[in-house]
Amino acid sequence: MNLPTIPVFKIKEISEASRAFTLVVPVGSIIISLLIVGFVIWPKINEILALQKDNEQLAMQADSLEKKASILAGLDKNKLEEQLIAAEQLLPSDKNVFSVLRQVEVSASQSGILLNKVEAVAGTINEEVSTLPAVPIAPSVPTTPTTPTDNPVAGAIPNQGAAFEATSKVQVRLSTTSDYTSLLKFLSNIYAFSRVVNIDGISLSPAIGESLQIRSSFSIDAYWKSLPLELGSIESPISLLTDDEEQLLVKVLKPEAVQAPTVPTVPVGRNDLFTPF
């Protein structure tokens, strides 16, 4: 008998194929799940982590801005204006060279010292002073206020450089003749200026042929600081005045403080530009 064998194998293959086909759904669902994890869930987790970081920064930003707003709200504008006037007396926004010279001349006449020579390193007089622009509304990168480059003080005084770095000065060099007591009085008067000044490089020697008279030479550094060009970032924290700084400002506004004198006006107009006065 000749039995047909091929159809039996075909039936067997079909049965195995149908059995394998039953695995397509579960295996396919596992693959799809993995694809969802890989292409949807994992990127979203990364986005969530980035958002969390952003939110932390935003929370800090909001917190600092709210604190700043509450500090600013608590400030008394009138008091601040008074303090600014005092601060301008301490550290004017321009050089005020002639005010310093006038103050030196007045102090010298009051102390009874003879000014042999007054030498001022004035530099540019009509330098432009910028005013404060509007505060940026959007948070921005903090900007460093421009430091005036004219006659910078940094390094001028070796062991006190850090205190003098952020500002500029007008230097007045003096040569004087006086007795010792008058010189001390003059130096005390200089220190009593409302403007911040420093006396350096004092050299004293007896005046030849003049008993009890001393020849001295020294320099007076009068400091100034231009107004900042920008306020910086809106997020930059507000530093309030310390007690010492407030006391300093109060001291400047007291009547006994020696205020910067106004330079007197002089008559103008000449017929001949070269005739000596």
Place this chain on the structure above:
Amino acid sequence: MAEINLIPQESKKSDDFEKLRGKIVIVSIIVLVLTALAAIVTLAFFAYRVSQREDLLSKVQEASATVNSYKENEELIVVTKDKSSISSRILGARLDMVNVFTTLAQIIPKNVYFTDFKITSADIQISGRAGSSAEIAGLMSALLSTEGARIASNVSINSLVSDETGAYTFGLVAKVK
């Protein structure tokens, strides 16, 4: 006695396959459920973070607007603080020359006087005359005393010469405190 496998080979294969299929189905269901849960939780958390961000952004904008409304106060305090802190630092660091002279006048011996005096913020150079060596010793101990140490340190005598009267001419340098 050896066991006799009475189950046909094909039937056994079929049973094994069914068992494997069952396991795969269970695993796939678990994976699907976990994936669905993870997706829901992730999306919910993402939505929460997004809404939190929006809240924070509006909070920042509100606070910025408030800060901007106090712009004048900010300008005043920034400039005043800048100037007063610099002034305070300069005044704190500056050397009070009057104090140096006053202290020296109080502590030096009576028979000592200066012929040349130079002082900078870094050092003091003094030349002078003293009545005797004892006066020089008195000057040195005065400069090394508590009062003297407040104005000078590292005192060094550069020259010390006497004449026929017994008076000494001296030159000294010291660092300013």
